[in-house]
Each structure stands twice: as C-alpha cells, then as structure tokens.
Amino acid sequence: MSDWEEKLPGVVEILTANAARHDREASLPDEGIQAIHEAGLLTATVHERHGGPGAGLADTVTILRSLGRGDPSAALVTAMTMFAHALQGRTPTWPDDVYAEALRADRPVLINELQVEPDLGTPVRGGLPATVAVETGGGFELSGHKIYCTGAELLGWMVVTARVGDTEEVRAFLVRGDAPGVTVKATWDHLGLRGSRSDDVTFDRVPAVLTAPAVRDPLTQAWNSLGLAALYLGVADAARDWLVTFLAERTPAALGAPLATLPRFQTAVGEIDASLGTSWDLLWSLAERTDAGDDAAAARAPAAKLIATRAAIGAVEQAVALVGNNGLTRRNPLERHYRDVLCARVHTPQNDAIVSAAGRVAFAGLLP
The missing domain is CATH 2.40.110.10 (Butyryl-CoA Dehydrogenase, subunit A, domain 2)
Known part of the structure; x- marks a missing residue:
C-alpha cells in the first residue's frame, strides 16, 4: 500500500467533518486542503523526474472519488492542481525554475x-x-x-x-x-x-x-473527464451511504420495523448500487487502460463522463425521492449532496458536446 493510500481515509474524515460548515459559509475548506497537502495528494501526480511519485490516472480517479465523498469542493480544488502537475509531466510548458519553485514550497501550492x-x-x-x-x-x-x-x-x-x-x-x-x-x-x-x-x-x-507553446495533448481530456466523473461518483457514494443508514434506522410506528425491510426500498438501493458500481468499473477500467497507453480508452473518456455523471445525479435524485422531506431538509446532508452533484453538468466537455461528437462519428462517411 502506498503512503497516500494509508493517509487517504483520515483525510476524508477531516473533509467530511467540515463539509457542512463550509457549505453554509461558502468558505474554502482550508483545513481540508492542508490535510490533503500533508498527505501528499496535491503533488501525487508530480512526475518522477521532478522528484514526485508520478501517480497515473487510475490512482488519480481513486483519490478524487474518495475526496469527493468527503467534500467535493476540496476535491475540485485538488483536481485542478493534480491535473496541472500531470500535464506538466507529459508536456512541459512551465520554465524549469518557476516549476521548481512551485514544488519547493512547504505549504499547499494550488x-x-x-x-x-x-x-x-x-x-x-x-x-x-x-x-x-x-x-x-x-x-x-x-x-x-x-x-x-x-x-x-x-x-x-x-x-x-x-x-x-x-x-x-x-x-x-x-x-x-x-x-x-x-x-x-x-x-x-x-x-x-x-x-x-x-x-x-x-x-x-x-x-x-x-509558457512554452502548448502541444496538443489528447490525454488532457481523458484526465479531466475521468477525474471529474470520479469526483461526482464520490458525492453519490456519500448520498447512498446516508440513505442506507437512514433506511436502516428509520422505524415508522405503523410499520414496527425499519424501512430497509421493505422490498421497494431494497430494490431502489440495489438499483443505485448497480448504477454506481458499474459506472465506477467503467471509469477505473478506462483510466487503467489510458495509463497503459491505450489511445482508444482515452478517446472513450468523455462518453464515460457522460454515463458516470448521469448515474451519479440519478442516484442522488432517487435517494431524495425515496425519503421525501427528509431528503431536502438542511439538517440532513442529502440535500447538500443533491446540490453538489448537479454541478457535474457544467464541466467541460459538456453533455451536448459529447453526444454531438459521438453522433458525427457514427455518420462519418455516410453523409455527403
């Protein structure tokens, strides 16, 4: 197990403990970012030639999914920094002295x-x-x-x-x-x-x-697509976990047993788990193949983002529908997860661009 794998659960605990407060205050999770830095996650993707661990895309999606479960705001800030280091490792554009200065700092450099x-x-x-x-x-x-x-x-x-x-x-x-x-x-x-x-x-x-002229890097879109999709699956994971606990503990007087004993709730949770689980398998597989140099896998990343973010949004929407008012009250975290997961739709590449590009490929050579 790598050093960051050992530290990641503790970081997620810190993020989870403070996420609601930062949401209410609309404040940056500075203590969470500090914990992410101290665990070596901000610089996990720094290339080995610069003294970093050189984490690939598969490790990155794992990190971002976990951080997204704790606090997606902190996860998004982290993602931007991880993506920047990964890009610098693949296609360097920063002057060497400037990049070295950024890496020497003993504080979080976002x-x-x-x-x-x-x-x-x-x-x-x-x-x-x-x-x-x-x-x-x-x-x-x-x-x-x-x-x-x-x-x-x-x-x-x-x-x-x-x-x-x-x-x-x-x-x-x-x-x-x-x-x-x-x-x-x-x-x-x-x-x-x-x-x-x-x-x-x-x-x-x-x-x-x-900076030096940018060289077109086909992997950038794969990193952005799979990394951000993993982050929002983490949000859906947190919503799912709250839902399962709520259904197992909620015991209406008329029923005399937890809601989790009812087949319709078991079926709904099964659907959520099937959707999120297969979406994660898709992201992980494509990330691992991309790390191995599979260009076809990298090209499928935007479509995987579409599928995974739809699954994440759908899962949280289903959770809200299952528990009614309890899902929209501010004392429960589910309403925050719902607001957060909706942001999956705004990141590039956006859904209309993804499906339009796929459609053009489908008709290539068939239309005048």
Missing part, C-alpha cells in the same frame, strides 16, 4: 487554469479572450477579467489564457496568486460546490511569465 471570461464564456465554444498580455522590456504585463476561478483566493499560481498584444495569438501565462494587480472578487454564490469559491479574478498590468 494551481488552476483560468480561461472563462464574462463575454467569452468557455473558450472550448470558440472565440478570443479579452484578457491581453503586453510585452515589456522585462517580460509581459497581463490585464483582464476571468470568472469561475476555482479556489481563487488560495491559488499559488494561475495559468491564465490571454491574447498576445493586439494579435489573435492566444497563449498561457503564469501569474502568481499574490502578485500586485491581482484582485479576487467575491462573486461566487452558487447552488452547489459552495466551498470551492470559484470567484472572479481581475488583472491590472500584472507581471506574467509566458
């Missing part, structure tokens, strides 16, 4: 890509960012506005997409989270993942470091 803008929306739908980096005598100065910046106030490094000067060239720039001219605006007021603090960030002539 990393996230900031791409979405108020007018642009998500860049995968097309368009040029309004954020601009202007070359100066000693490097670049970056100005602009990004939205939905997960973990913004605690980010050590921001990977910001911007146009280069007055050209249409778009590149990624590294910006320190505490650099002069960086302002985090507390705009996050979301239904779910409230503790992720995905606030706005504005930049006013901020010093920025140009």
Whole structure:
C-alpha cells in the first residue's frame, strides 16, 4: 500500500467533518486542503523526474472519488492542481525554475487554469479572450477579467489564457496568486460546490511569465473527464451511504420495523448500487487502460463522463425521492449532496458536446 493510500481515509474524515460548515459559509475548506497537502495528494501526480511519485490516472480517479465523498469542493480544488502537475509531466510548458519553485514550497501550492471570461464564456465554444498580455522590456504585463476561478483566493499560481498584444495569438501565462494587480472578487454564490469559491479574478498590468507553446495533448481530456466523473461518483457514494443508514434506522410506528425491510426500498438501493458500481468499473477500467497507453480508452473518456455523471445525479435524485422531506431538509446532508452533484453538468466537455461528437462519428462517411 502506498503512503497516500494509508493517509487517504483520515483525510476524508477531516473533509467530511467540515463539509457542512463550509457549505453554509461558502468558505474554502482550508483545513481540508492542508490535510490533503500533508498527505501528499496535491503533488501525487508530480512526475518522477521532478522528484514526485508520478501517480497515473487510475490512482488519480481513486483519490478524487474518495475526496469527493468527503467534500467535493476540496476535491475540485485538488483536481485542478493534480491535473496541472500531470500535464506538466507529459508536456512541459512551465520554465524549469518557476516549476521548481512551485514544488519547493512547504505549504499547499494550488494551481488552476483560468480561461472563462464574462463575454467569452468557455473558450472550448470558440472565440478570443479579452484578457491581453503586453510585452515589456522585462517580460509581459497581463490585464483582464476571468470568472469561475476555482479556489481563487488560495491559488499559488494561475495559468491564465490571454491574447498576445493586439494579435489573435492566444497563449498561457503564469501569474502568481499574490502578485500586485491581482484582485479576487467575491462573486461566487452558487447552488452547489459552495466551498470551492470559484470567484472572479481581475488583472491590472500584472507581471506574467509566458509558457512554452502548448502541444496538443489528447490525454488532457481523458484526465479531466475521468477525474471529474470520479469526483461526482464520490458525492453519490456519500448520498447512498446516508440513505442506507437512514433506511436502516428509520422505524415508522405503523410499520414496527425499519424501512430497509421493505422490498421497494431494497430494490431502489440495489438499483443505485448497480448504477454506481458499474459506472465506477467503467471509469477505473478506462483510466487503467489510458495509463497503459491505450489511445482508444482515452478517446472513450468523455462518453464515460457522460454515463458516470448521469448515474451519479440519478442516484442522488432517487435517494431524495425515496425519503421525501427528509431528503431536502438542511439538517440532513442529502440535500447538500443533491446540490453538489448537479454541478457535474457544467464541466467541460459538456453533455451536448459529447453526444454531438459521438453522433458525427457514427455518420462519418455516410453523409455527403
């Protein structure tokens, strides 16, 4: 058993104990992130050539599923950092000295890509960012506005997409989270993942470091798709566990026995377990095959995300329907799990893009 495997259950306990409070306060789970850091999970995907353990995608989905069970907001912040380290291991773009500095820190160094803008929306739908980096005598100065910046106030490094000067060239720039001219605006007021603090960030002539030109990396989509799907399966796992405990303990006077003794509740829980279990098997299998270099498995990752996140949402919806008002009252965690799991729909690639791409492949060569 690896070191992180031994420490992971304890980290999940810390996340679980504080998740409700951070949801109510819409505050970042700082003690959870510290625990994740101390367990070596934030840097689990740092490549071996940089002194890290070099965890692959299969290990990553396992970690994110467990963290999602405890607190999906902390899990999402962690996921962004793990994905960044994994990408740096596959296709390095950071200057060596900057990346080495990020790894030397003895505190949690969170990393996230900031791409979405108020007018642009998500860049995968097309368009040029309004954020601009202007070359100066000693490097670049970056100005602009990004939205939905997960973990913004605690980010050590921001990977910001911007146009280069007055050209249409778009590149990624590294910006320190505490650099002069960086302002985090507390705009996050979301239904779910409230503790992720995905606030706005504005930049006013901020010093920025140009990264190397990005090489198209087909594995990036696989990591994002399978990693985030695993996170939301973790949310559904937590909802399922609460449901099972509730049904085993709830004993209506008219029945004289726990609700769990009724066939209809047993059947419903069986359906949930079958759906979540097979979804996890799919994610794990594709992650393991992707680690082994199976390009076909990596290509199936978006479709697996679609299936697994639908299963996660469906399972929590079914749990809420089974217990009625108890599922929507704030004193029980099920309503929080429901709000959190709905956020699975917003991550790239989104469902319409996934099924449209699959449909185009199906008709390739058959239409004029």
